[in-house]
Amino acid sequence: MSKTRQQILILHLADSCLESDTVAWALYDGAKAKNELQMNTGDSKVPLYPSVLDAMRDGWNVIQLPALPLYRTGAEHELGHLPYEYVLERKVTVL
Structure with a gap:
């Protein structure tokens, strides 16, 4: 009897474009x-997918888009979390 299980993939991109690195x-x-x-x-030093769009083409579903960052004047270069986080998921069959 086979069952499905969820996989979650989190990709942080260089910018908000789904095709960015x-x-x-x-x-x-x-x-x-x-x-x-x-x-x-x-x-791994090589990402699982070069972009979100590449992951989507391989069957991953986007379930969360990032809220675009709001940069205050003078704080554009402050360090913090990676702002362009996409959460993807897919179901796989296990035996």
């Missing part, structure tokens, strides 16, 4: 067994 990423795989390791920071 991925600069950071994380994958949470609900299809992996409990004792299998999830992806960790630094596991």
